Structure formats: C-alpha cells, structure tokens
Amino acid sequence: MSQTTPVPFSAQQQQWYEQACARIDAERLKQLLFSITDIHSPTGMARAASEFMAARLATAGLKSRYMPMTETSGNVLAEYRGSGGGAALMLYAPIDTHLDCDEAEREWTGGATDADMQPRAKLVGDWVYGLGSSNPKAMVATLTEIATAVVESGIPLRGDLLVGMADGGMPVDISARQHAGMSNGVLHLLNRGAAADFAVVMKPWNWVYHEEPGMGWFKLRVHGTLGYAGVPRGTPGFRSSVVPAAAVIEELERWLVGYAECNTSGVVAPHGWISGVRSGDPERAAFPSAVTEIFFDVRINPRTTPADVKAQFAAFVADLQTRRPELKLDWEMYGSVPGGTTDERNWVIQSARRGWEHIEGRPHGVPDLLGGQTDGTALRRYGVPTARIGWPWPAQGATEPVAEGLGGMGATYVPDLLPCARKIMYVVIDTLTRAREELGL
Structure with missing residues (x-):
C-alpha cells in the first residue's frame, strides 16, 4: 500500500x-x-x-x-x-x-x-x-x-x-x-x-x-440414473446423484476456502460461496433425479483472469475424479466478470x-x-x-x-x-x- x-x-x-x-x-x-x-x-x-x-x-x-x-x-x-x-x-x-x-x-x-x-x-x-x-x-x-x-x-x-x-x-x-x-x-x-x-x-x-474483484459463476453436476422409490437399495443399474452430491459439496467447500487463500493479493480476498443445489421434481418425489446440480459464485482477483480461475477449477474437478472414480461429474463456467x-x-x-x-x-x-x-x-x-x-x-x-x-x-x-x-x-x-x-x- x-x-x-x-x-x-x-x-x-x-x-x-x-x-x-x-x-x-x-x-x-x-x-x-x-x-x-x-x-x-x-x-x-x-x-x-x-x-x-x-x-x-x-x-x-x-x-x-x-x-x-x-x-x-x-x-x-x-x-x-x-x-x-x-x-x-x-x-x-x-x-x-x-x-x-x-x-x-x-x-x-x-x-x-x-x-x-x-x-x-x-x-x-x-x-x-x-x-x-x-x-x-x-x-x-x-x-x-x-x-x-x-x-x-x-x-x-x-x-x-x-x-x-x-x-x-x-x-x-x-x-x-x-x-x-x-x-x-x-x-x-x-x-x-x-x-x-x-x-x-x-x-x-x-x-x-x-x-x-470480478466474479465467476460455475455449475458442477453430479450424474446418476433416474430411479424409483419403490425399488430397494442395491438394485442393479441404479446410481443416486443426490447422495454423492453431499460429499461433492463438502469437497467443493474446502476447495473454495483454499482458493481464496491462494488467490488473495493486493486488497482483494476473492471468497467463494456455494449458492444452491438443484435436483429432481417435488411433484415427482417417487423418482430420484438422474442429475444433481451445484452452483456457486467465486470472486476473481484483478491479477487473475477468469480463464485462469476456470483452469484452477478444472484441476480441482480432475483431482476429485481421480480420488473418487465412482463419481460421474461435469461442469461449466456460465458467468464471468474480470x-x-x-x-x-x-x-x-x-x-x-x-x-x-x-x-x-x-x-x-x-x-x-x-x-x-x-x-x-x-x-x-x-x-x-x-x-x-x-x-x-x-x-x-x-x-x-x-x-x-x-x-x-x-x-x-x-x-x-x-x-x-x-x-x-x-x-x-x-x-x-x-x-x-x-x-x-
């Protein structure tokens, strides 16, 4: 300063x-x-x-x-x-x-x-x-x-x-x-x-x-299969998207904390917060959703480009997939302001x-x-x-x-x-x- x-x-x-x-x-x-x-x-x-x-x-x-x-x-x-x-x-x-x-x-x-x-x-x-x-x-x-x-x-x-x-x-x-x-x-x-x-x-x-700071908006999707509440757990072919999403949320929250620490400089601390989770249809509660979507906002330091933040998040997802191969994930950056x-x-x-x-x-x-x-x-x-x-x-x-x-x-x-x-x-x-x-x- x-x-x-x-x-x-x-x-x-x-x-x-x-x-x-x-x-x-x-x-x-x-x-x-x-x-x-x-x-x-x-x-x-x-x-x-x-x-x-x-x-x-x-x-x-x-x-x-x-x-x-x-x-x-x-x-x-x-x-x-x-x-x-x-x-x-x-x-x-x-x-x-x-x-x-x-x-x-x-x-x-x-x-x-x-x-x-x-x-x-x-x-x-x-x-x-x-x-x-x-x-x-x-x-x-x-x-x-x-x-x-x-x-x-x-x-x-x-x-x-x-x-x-x-x-x-x-x-x-x-x-x-x-x-x-x-x-x-x-x-x-x-x-x-x-x-x-x-x-x-x-x-x-x-x-x-x-x-x-600027900001980056991301969606992280956890994939499973469409299910039915009338079948027992362990039914071949069924894979929940909702339950694994809980573990993904915890991993993402830890990454967001670390991201802010690694990208703080000048007078900017670029925090990030999970904003919401979307899955299923409340009018069809008998059918567990095939996709659970997690979306969040992460702030972007002026000395970090949105493209660099995108690359940092891509590395996090790749590491998570390596450590948790049972997860099926995809993601996108759908908003950015430098x-x-x-x-x-x-x-x-x-x-x-x-x-x-x-x-x-x-x-x-x-x-x-x-x-x-x-x-x-x-x-x-x-x-x-x-x-x-x-x-x-x-x-x-x-x-x-x-x-x-x-x-x-x-x-x-x-x-x-x-x-x-x-x-x-x-x-x-x-x-x-x-x-x-x-x-x-």
Whole structure:
C-alpha cells in the first residue's frame, strides 16, 4: 500500500470546500433516500427510479437525462459543466436492487418480513428501511446531495461534474429482462456519452479502494440414473446423484476456502460461496433425479483472469475424479466478470485518500480485504481510473429487526452517510478546481 501524497488545498480551495460542505443538507438527503427507496427498482425494472432521479438532478441544476435501455430499464446521466480546461469527474452508483421480493422469490429467500426486505420505505427517526435503502439507494441519494450542494454553493469549477446511475449493477443475470445485471447498465452508460477522466464509486466499507474483484459463476453436476422409490437399495443399474452430491459439496467447500487463500493479493480476498443445489421434481418425489446440480459464485482477483480461475477449477474437478472414480461429474463456467484495478498513484486514488484522512484525522493505512464486486470493475476496464469510497457498514443500532446474512443492505442510519459525503466532496473540489495538467492529464 503506497503512502498518500500530500497536495494541500490553497486557502481559496479550502474556503470553497467548506462552502460546499455547508450546503450538504442531512434532512434533504434523508427525504430523498426515503423517496427513492419507496420506488421499487429490481434489476431490469429500474425505469421509474431512474426517471425520478433524472428529474431530481435536473431540478438541482444539472443537465440531466434519462437513457432508456428497454421498456422497463434505463440509466441516468447528469452533468454540471465548469468553465473549461479541467477534468471530468463522474460520481457513480447503481440504482437497481438485488431482489424482486415478489411471491416467486419467497421460497428461496425465506419470505423475510423484516423492514429491510420490503419493497417500500419506512422512516423511523434518522433510519430509513426498505429494500436496497443502504445499497444502492443510500449511494444514489448521497451523490445527488453532493452534486446539489456543489451547484448551490456557486463554486467556480474548472472541470465538469458528472453524476451517473445505472440499472444492471447487481451481480445477477435476469434472463426474462434481456439478461439485465452483471454491469450491463454501466457499460451502456459508458458507451453513450459518460466520458470521464476519473470516477468515484460510493459503496459500503469505510475505506478507499483502488481495486475490486470480478466474479465467476460455475455449475458442477453430479450424474446418476433416474430411479424409483419403490425399488430397494442395491438394485442393479441404479446410481443416486443426490447422495454423492453431499460429499461433492463438502469437497467443493474446502476447495473454495483454499482458493481464496491462494488467490488473495493486493486488497482483494476473492471468497467463494456455494449458492444452491438443484435436483429432481417435488411433484415427482417417487423418482430420484438422474442429475444433481451445484452452483456457486467465486470472486476473481484483478491479477487473475477468469480463464485462469476456470483452469484452477478444472484441476480441482480432475483431482476429485481421480480420488473418487465412482463419481460421474461435469461442469461449466456460465458467468464471468474480470476484476479491475487502478494505479494507487493515480490522482483520483490519492485525492480520495486525502479526503478520507482529512475527515478521519488519521493516516489511511491498509484497508480491510475486499470481496464485494461493483460496477467499479467495469469503469476501470473501460479505462476510467476509479476510486471506491464508503462509510461504516452495516449500520449499528437498528430500531427495527433486519434480515441476517445480507449485511444490512436495506437499513440506513443517515448520519453515517455524512462523513462519506464530505470525503467525496473533498475529491470534487480537489479535482474540479484544477487545470488538467495538475492532475496528470
């Protein structure tokens, strides 16, 4: 981890920074967060939320437009231009939520009734609950508040401030909605005018990250024969696919742990988790399935290609077959997103760390290792140097019961967002009040 390069604000820049921060309105941020959380926006269905935010950014004084992708899906791109000769900095967040939370999902999500798992907003004091209120809606609301404060402050920017919000940011692949997800929205945005010299992605965890993992999706199938419950065990020709799958799952879990250990580097720890097992037909319980399928997501370090991860998994399966010749297995990689990294010495990373240190009052140091994947990987792969900045997460002291295992994606304590807003504001002032030459451009 490189040291933060000191580039002090001038007296004028410090004044501008304080002037802009003074315009950040916690109550306005909270009300916007409530409003956008109350607009249901599952992946591939974010049109209403995106149209709402496009209008909100226009009202704030930015040139804003809604960019449709399908009948139900679209993105937001807003711009506030400076006087010229400066950089273009994009503040970015996804706008879609990870779940639909409809009846079709209740069987596998557990049908949680907690406040953070509802597709509607609930306001309790400074807490906002509802599906995606923390991730991604808190980011959407905070970046909008930052942009609004910049406009209201009247600071004479040289560079251009962009605000981007895209559908398809969740790590899903919704085939019924033209395969929405896996960063399809931000790629659409980047291909249609969202040209930036630098980007800041707001995402949970109170650190600055210069890189993030990608992900690989695999299916591992255990083969047997179709059976019938009326025949005794030991019947010639019958071979269960379900029972051996239990042993395969244990082997796979051990491999995933070892994979993460072997592939950890930089600030990325590429964890993997078995996501599910699929076999048989509950309407035909008398017939044991001929195939049991295990599927999982494994994260990919920026210094490891999806092809290399594929080769590592192939070696695991080959070794397992050698040790357990009675197993009949096949597999496929059916999804992949490479990781992305930005040089730690790049202006936007250094500026973000300076902002972090300014608010925290201490050196940045080495952040917690990261396993979460965002659209920041796509931004970096498209050549946009990107810093990821976050806030303490999950929020502590929730007033309502929240679902376990998801890290508080639908519970936001608004005061937690304000230090992060001031850190990002530091990057805005630090970057957009300078000439391109000062930024290494």
